[in-house]
Amino acid sequence: MAATAGKKVFEVFVSKVPWTVATREIREYFGQFGQVKRCLLPFDKETGFHRGFCWIGFHTEEGLQNVLQKDPHIIEGAKLQVQKNRKPFSERKPNKETEDI
Amino acid sequence: MAALLRSARLLKCSPTSLLQVIGNSKHAPAAGRLYSGAVGTTRAGLCVRQTVPGRLNTNSLSSYRSALPCLSCRQYGVVPEQRHLVKDEPSVAVRSKQTQQFDWALAKLDSSVRRTGRVTKTLLLRIFHDICRTGYPSGNQALLLLRSCGSLLPEVPLTERIELSQRIWDKLQELGATYDVSHYNALLKTYLQNEFRFSPTDFLAKMEAANVQPNRVTYQRLIAAYCQVGDIEGASTVLGFMKSKDLPITEAVFNSLVTGHARAGDMDSAENILSVMKSAGVEPGPDTYLSLLNVYAEKGDIAKIKQTLETVENADICLMDRDLMQVVFSLTKAGHQQYVTEIVECMRHERGYVPDAMNLCLSLITHGHEKTAFSMLKSYTGLLGDSQTSDSPDLGNFFLRHCVNMDKSVENIVGFCRDLKDSGLHSSPLEFTLYCALDGNKTGMAVDLMRSMKEAGLPIRPHYFWPLFIHYQKEKNIPGTLQTLKAMQELGVGSDSETFTVYIVPSFPSVDSTRTSLKEAGIDVDPNVLIATELRTEASRGNLAGLFSLMSSPELSRVDLSVFRASLITGFKEFQNVELMAKITELLYKDPRFNNADPETSENVAYFLYNLIDSMNKTAVHSKEEQLREYFGLLKNMNIRISLNIFRGIRNILESYQAPELVKDLLALVENKEGLESDVTLSKGLEEKLDFLEKTLAELKAEGKPVSSILKKVISVLCAEEKLERALELKTQYESDMTPATYAMLISLCCRHDNAEEALKLKIELARKDSEVVLDAQKYVALVRVLSKHGKLEEAVDMLKEMKEKDVQLRDNVIGLLNLTMNTAAMKGDANTIRRLQETVFTLGLAKPSSSLCSPLITCYLESGDYAGAFDASVEVHKKYNQMPKTHELICGLVKKGDAELLQKVMEYLSRVRGEMMMLYELYFAFLQTGRYKEARKIIETPGLRARPTRLQWFAEKCIAAQQMETLENMVDMTVKLFECDRDDMYHYLLRLCKETNDWRKAEATWMKMQEENLAPRERTLRLLADILKNNDKEVPFEVPEVWFEEGKGQPEMFLEQEVKSNPVFRPRKGVAASPSNEATVDDYKRKVLSLCKKGKTQEAYDILKEADSRNVVLGPAQFDIVIKALLAQGNIEDAMSVKNIATNRVPEFGLSDNANNLLIISQVKKCQMKDAVDTLKGMLKADQVPSRLALTRLVQSLASEGNTQGIQDVEAMVKTLGSIDISSMLFVNNTALSHIKNEELDSAVELLESFYLQNTENQKSSISFVFRKVLEANNDAVLDKLSAMAERLCNHFASYRAATDLFLTYLDTGRTEEARFLLQRCAAVSEQKDAMFIYMLRAAQQPGQAAKIKALSELIPDFTEKENIYLHLVKSYGIDKDFGSAKALYERMQAEGVKADELTLKRLAQLYKEAGETVPFDEPPESFRFYADKLKNRRKSMELADN
Secondary structure, eight states: OOOOSSSOOEEEEEEOOOTTOOHHHHHHHHHTTSOEEEEEOOBOTTTSSBOSEEEEEESSHHHHHHHHHOOOEEETTEEEEEEEOSSOGGGOOOOOOOOOO | OHHHHHHHOGGGSOHHHHHHHHHHHHHHHHHHHHHHHHHOOOSGGGOGGGGOOOSTTTOTTTTTTOOTTOOSOOOOOOOGGGGGSSTTOOOHHHHHHHHHHHHHHHHHHHHHHHHHSOOOHHHHHHHHHHHHHTSSOOHHHHHHHHHTTSTTOTTSOHHHHHHHHHHHHHHHHHTTOOOOHHHHHHHHHHHHHTTOOOOHHHHHHHHHHTTOOOOHHHHHHHHHHHHHTTOHHHHHHHHHHHHHTTOOOOHHHHHHHHHHHHHTTOHHHHHHHHHHHHHTTOOOOHHHHHHHHHHHHHHTOHHHHHHHHHHHHHTTOOOOHHHHHHHHHHHHHTTOGGGHHHHHHHOOOOTTHHHHHHHHHHHHHHTTOHHHHHHHHHHHHGGGGGGOOSSSOBTTHHHHHHHHHTTOOHHHHHHHHHHHHHTTSBSOHHHHHHHHHHHTTOHHHHHHHHHHHHHTTOOOOGGGGHHHHHHHHHHTOHHHHHHHHHHHHHTTOOOOHHIIIIIIGGGSSOHHHHHHHHHHTTOOOOHHHHHHHHHHHHHHHTOHHHHHHHHHOTTOOOOOHHHHHHHHHHHHTTOSOHHHHHHHHHHHHHOTTTOOSOTTTOOHHHHHHHHHHHTSOHHHHHHTHHHHHHHHHHHHHTTOOBOHHHHHHHHHHHHHTTOHHHHHHHHTTBSOOTTOTTOOOOOOOHHHHHHHHHHHHHHHHHTTOOOHHHHHHHHHHHHHTTOHHHHHHHHHHTGGGOOHHHHHHHHHHHHHTTOHHHHHHHHHHHHHHOTTOOOOHHHHHHHHHHHHHTTOHHHHHHHHHHHHHTTOOOOHHHHHHHHHHHHHHHHTTOHHHHHHHHHHHHHHTSSOOOHHHHHHHHHHHHHTTOHHHHHHHHHHHHHHHSOOTTHHHHHHHHHHHTOHHHHHHHHHHHHHHHOHHHHHHHHHHHHHHTTOHHHHHHHHTOTTOBOOHHHHHHHHHHHHHHTOHHHHHHHHHHTTTSBTOOHHHHHHHHHHHHHHHTOHHHHHHHHHHHHHTTOOOOHHHHHHHHHHHHHTTOOOSSOTTTGGGGHHHHSOHHHHHHHHHHOGGGHHHHHOOSSOOTTOOHHHHHHHHHHHHHTTOHHHHHHHHHHHHHTTOOOOHHHHHHHHHHHHHTTOHHHHHHHHHHHHHHSTTOOOOHHHHHHHHHHHHHTTOHHHHHHHHHHHHHTTOOOOHHHHHHHHHHHHHTTOHHHHHHHHHHHHTTOSOSOOTHHHHHHHHHHHHHTTOHHHHHHHHHHHHHHOGGGGGSOOHHHHHHHHHTTOHHHHHHHHHHHHHHHHHHOOOHHHHHHHHHHHHTTOHHHHHHHHHHOGGGGGOHHHHHHHHHHHTTSTTOHHHHHHHHHHSTTSSOHHHHHHHHHHHHHHHTOHHHHHHHHHHHHHHTOOOOHHHHHHHHHHHHHTTOOOSSOOOSSOHHHHHHHHHHHHHHHHHHHO
16 A cells, blocks of 8 residues: 555654754764665745754664664754654655544 | 633632632731641742732733733722623524633633743734634623733733734724723723823723723722822822722722822822821731832832831731832832842742743843843742753743844843853853744844854854745845845855755746846855756756756766755656656766766665655556656666665555556566565465464475564464464474564463463573563563562563663553552562562663552552551652652541551651641541541641642542542532632532432532522533433523523622622613613613523514614624524524614625524525525625535535535535635535435446545545445445445455445444445455554544444454554443443453553543442552543654654
8 A cells, every 4th residue: 555665764753953953964963873865854944944853764774773772862962852763754645544524 | 721710701700709809818917827837838828819819809811920010900809890791792503612712712821821921922913813803702802812911911012012902902892892891991901001101081981982880990990090100189089089989998099009109209108108008997918018119119219128128027928029020120110220139139939930030031121121131030040950950951042032022232142142151051042042033034133143153163054044035035035135145155154055946046037047146246156056956946847958968067066866856856757758857867877976876786766766656646657657668668778777675665656556567667677686576465364364374384394494474473363362372382383483573472472371481481582592682661561560470579570670771661551561560469468579679660760750650569558457567668668769659548547547646647747748738638638538527627727728729629539430429528518718719610520420420419409509609600510510400300490501691699799789889880781671671772782682692582682683673773793693693593594684684784784704604504404495505605705704614514415415416516616715624525525426326326426436536545544434324324225235346346456445444334333243244254455454443443432332333343353453452442432331241341351361451441440340339459540530541642642743
C-alpha cells in the first residue's frame, strides 16, 4: 500500500531547534555522527521562520545509533530534542482514518 | 474557571456566598489572628480580599492580580444589579451553542488571567472578532470583553485601551447587545483604570438617555473618577446624592476621597479621612492604606510611606506584594524612581509574586520607564533560580519582547541584553530580541540589533533576513527588499541561493530584472548564487531547455542537487520533453558538479527518481506511463544505474498504482538483482498459516537452508495462540536458529504463563548467545514481576540493573506493571521485596519516585495492621523519595484503632512536612471517612481554614466512587461556612452520587437544601438534577435551562429590596402578566419577548411581537431573530416567515442570521419542502453566511432519500464555493450513491463508488459504511449483492480495501457476524486493515451495549491490535454496560494471561467490583478517573508528537 522507500531509512526527528540555526548548521552538527543523507527543516512561508523541528536521515544505521546514544544534544547552547523517527518522512502519507458520513 | 465564573456568570453566583463574603471580609483579620494563633502558619491565608467571591470586588477580570496602574478600584459592596445581566441571550434553539461559545471565550480569558494576570491584546481581539462574527452577542459576552479592557492589558498604552473599549462598546451595541447598569459600570471601571478623563455628568446623561438607572456602584465609581482628578467638589455632589438616596457609604468611597484630597493638594484632609471613617463606623482597610501610600508616593514622601507601612503592620493589616507594586508604580510615574528599591525590599515574595512583578514590568515599559522596569526584573530573577536549572536560561523574554513591541531604543535594549547575559540570566538575549524584532517586521531595529550581535562576535546568518524579505515580498516592496539586501551586505552576510529563489526573486518580475536592480542599487551578489537561483526558477517553470543549457554551461560551478531538486521535480512532472529530461538526469548522474560521488555508488539520481515518482499520484503515473517508459529506457541507454534498495521503494509505489509494466522498465536500471526473490509475502488464515509455516520450516531445515526468519514467524504465531509448550519444543528443536527477537517473544510468553524457571532459563540462554541484546521495557518488567513473585529477588534486581546498563526507558504503562509487581508483594506482606525493588528502581533512576510506586510499601504494613510499621515506612519513604502515599489510609486506620499517641506523631510529622493546612485536611477526611462527624466538624471549623478545592474534590470523588452517601452528605453540610468553598461544586458532587445510585429522593432533598442555602446553581447542576428526576418519572419542579428566570422567588428579602430601590425602572415588571401595560416602552417589549422565548413560550412571544407591531413599537433585529429561531425550533415555518415579514417592514436591512437560516433549512427538510430548503441554502451563500454541518447533512440525506441526484450535485457545487468547511466530502459521495440506488440505477452507484476508490489512493481513508448501513437497513438484498461484489472486486483485484473493510465492519456492527466471517474468508486482506478495526473498537467502546461487537471482532481478527488493547476496551464497554460478570471473568483471564491493565482500566474494574459489592482484588489506583484519563491522553499525545 504505502510506499516504503527501501526499508532502511535511518532517521531522527529533532525538535526544539532554535530559530537561529538553519539547515546548514543542523547538517554540520549532525554530520559529526555520520554522513547525513538528508535534512529537512521546513520553513514557514508565511513568517519566514522555520517551524522548530526537522528530520535528519543518515546513510547508515551507525550514524543513527551514534546520534541516539548521545544526550543531551546541544547546539549553540540550546538543547535539542532528538528521537528516533517512528514514521520515516519519505513515507509520510496520510493514513489516518477520518469520520465520514 | 472559578475565577471568572464568579464574575461573569453573574446569575449563577450565589447570593449567600455574597452575604458570606461580607461576613468574612469583616471578620477576616480576627479570623487571621485566631488562625495564626491556633496553628501558627503563614499570613498567606489571611488576605481575604484577594479571593472573596464577590462580584465587583474580586473577580479575576477586575481585580484578580489586577490593577497595577489603577487606584481606588477595589470595592466592597454587594451589588444588586446582578439579575438583569443575561437577559438578552438568544432563543432556546441556539442557546446551548452560544453558551458554548461563551464558555470557550471565558475559558480562554480565564486561563490567561490565571496564569499571567493579564490578557494579551491579540487574544482579546480574537475573541471580540469571534463574538461579532457569530451574530448577536449576548450581554455577558459584552461584559466579559469590556472588563478585559482595563488594567488586564499592561502591554497596551492607555489611550489604545480606551479606544479598544469604546470600539467594543459601539460595535456590540450595533450588533444588538442590550446594555444594563452592569455594562455601564464596567465601562466606568475601564475609564478609571485607564485614567481616562471624561465628564461624569455626560456619562449619567448617557445612561439616562438609554433608560438605565445608575446604582450604588455607579456612584462610587463616579466619585472615584472625580477624585482621580482631585475634584473634591464633584465628588461631594455625588456623595450628597448617595446620602439623599440612602445608599450606604462604603470603604471604597472613603478610599477614593483619600486620593481626591491628596490630588487636590490637601494632604491633611487626605490623612484625616481615616479618622472620619472610624467615626462613621467604617474601619480603614488595606485599601485605605494603599490609597494613602499611593498619594505619598506621588509626592515622593518616602518618610511618610515608611511610617504608614509601620502603622499598617501594627494594625495587623496585611498588605500584599501586589499592593506594594502599585506604590512602586506610583513612585516611578511621579519621577521618584530612586525610592523604588526601598519598597521592593519590603516585599515578601509571596505566591503569585512573579506574574505580578512581570505585569508591573510590562506596565512600566508601556509607560516609558523601561530602566526602572529592568531593575524590577533584576530584583526578582533570583527567585526563579530553582525552576531555571536548564542549560540555557532565558529569563526576561517577556521583557525584551515588550521592549521591542514598544520600539524602545536599541541602545537601551542592547544594554539590557548585555546585563542579562553577563549575569547568567539569559543565554541568548540578543538572539531572542532579534527574533522579536523580525517577528514584528521592524527592519530598522533588526538591522541595528544584528550590528550589535556582530560586534559581540555572534554569527549573522542569511535566514535571519527571511522574515523581513517575506514581509516585503507580500507587499512586492522592491525598495524594501533592496534596502534589506544592502544591510545584509553591509553586515557581511552572503546571500545564498535559497534566499534568492524563495525570498528575493519573487518580489521582482524576473531573475534578469533582479540582476539589473541589484546592480543599480550597487549590491554585489555571488554569481553562483544567482545561477543556482536561475536553475531553480527555470526548473520550476518547466523551462527544461533553458535549464539544460544553464547546467551544461562551463561557467557553472558546483551546485548541489538538493539546491534545486524540488524545483526540478516540479518541472519534470509535466513530461514535456522526455529527451531533455533524460539529458538533465544524465548530467546529474555523471557531471561531478552535481554529483561529486562516484556515479556507481551514488544514490543521487536513484533518490531523485524515487522522489519524482513519489510526488506523482496514481492518475498522473497512468497518464504519463508512455513518457515514463521512454524516460526509463533513455536512462538505461545512458548507463544510469540504481540500487536495489531504492528500486524496491519505487516499485512499491508503482505497484500500489497498478503499473506493473513500469516496474519492469525500471528493473532494467538495477544492476545487482540478488535478493529480489525473497520478497514474497504471505497472507493466509491463521491455522493454515501455522501449518504452512511449520511445514516450510521443516523443509528448509532439511535442505540445510537458513530458517531463522521462518522460525520466528512460527513462534510468533504460537505465542499469539498461547501455545507455550509447542513453542518451547520448537525452540529446543531449532536452538541454533533462534534469533534474539524469537527469544524475546518466548520470554514474554513464559512470563505470561507465570513460568519463572523457564523465563529465566531463556533469558540466560539469550545472554549467552548475544550479550548485547536489549529487550523492551515491558518484557524486562514482566521478568522482574514473575521472578520476584517466585522468590527470585536477586535475579529480579539483576534484570533491573541490566535495564539500566542497556538504557531501557520506562514508560508509564510499564511503570504500572512494576507497581503491580510490588503490590503483589504487598499483599503477601513481603516488605523486603518491595524495599529492594523500590531502592533499585529509584537509585538506578529507572523511574522517578512517585506516589503510586511508593505506596506498596505502606500498603504492605497496613494490610497486616502494623500501623507503627506503616508510619515508619511513610517517614522512610518521605525522607528517601519525598513522597507521602497512603496517608489517608494510615490515618483512618489509626482513628479507627483509637491510637491517639501514634496519631499525634503522624499529625506532627505531617504538619512539619506538608504544612498545617494539609495536616488538618488529612485529619478531617479521616474523621469523615470513619464516621466521626463531630470531630470532623471541629476540624473544618478551625478559624482561618480555607477551601482547598482539589482536596475537597479528591475526597468527594472517593465518596462517589465508593458510593458513600452519608460521608459525602456530611462533608457538604460541614463546609457551608468554609471560606471560599464553591457551594455549587459541593452540591454537584452530591447530585452526581444521587445519579449513580439513582436516588431521586435524596436528589430532591438536595434541591431543597440548595434553596435553603439560597444557592443559584450552575446550569450543569440543574441539568443533572433534572436528569435524575426525569429518569424516575418525577416532575421537574423547574424549567431546565431557564431556571435562573425564576430566581427572584428564591432570593433573600434584602436582595430584592435593594434591587427595587436602586432599579426603580424594573418595578413595573413585577406586575406584568401576559402583556406589557399600556405605557410599556420598547424595552419592556423587548424584554418580554426575550424572556418568553427563553422560557420556551414561543407562541406568547410571537403574540407579544405582533402586538408590539400593531402598536408601531419597533423591536430590534435581535428580538426578531430570536423569535424566528424559536418558532423554527418548533418547526413553525409559516409564523417564522410572517415574523420575518414584519421585521423586513420595520428594519429594511433585516435578514435571517446564520443560525436562523440553518434552522429554516432543517425545518423545511423535515416538511419535505426540498426546493425551498435548497433555495434557503442558496440565499445563505449569497449573503456570505456559513451553513451548519447539521443543516447540510439533513438536506443532502433527504435529497438522497428522494432520489434527487441532481439536487445533491447542485448542493455540492454550491458548498464547494465556500472553500474549506467542516463537512465530509463523503456526505456527497455516499448520498449520491444512495440516490442512485433509490432510483434503481444500481450500476451508476457501483460505478461511482468504484471509481471513487480507484481514482485516488487518498480516498482509501474515506468510508462508505453509511451506504452499506442504509442498504442493510432496507434489507435490499439485490443491492447488497452488487455492492458486496464491488467491495470484493476492489479488494481482490485492485488492492483497494476500504470498501470491503467498511462492509465487514457494517456487518459486524449490525450483528451479522456470520456474514462478516464469510466476507473475511473471501477478502483475507480485510484482516490486515488494523487501523480501521482499531478505530472501530475505539468508537464502539464509547457506547453502551457494544461489548459483544468488540468481542466478535477480536474473535474474527484476533491480531488486529495487541491483546492488552482489546481487553482495555472490553473493560470499558463492560463498565458502561455495568456488566460485572463479564468484566470479572475478563479480569481473571487477564490475570491468567499476564496481561497488564493500565490505571484507568484498573479504576474501571475496581468500580465494577464495588458496585457489585465485592472486594477489589487489587490495589485501586488512588486518583480520580479524570486524572488517569488525562494521564493516558498526555501519553498518547507525546507519542503522536514523536510520530509527527
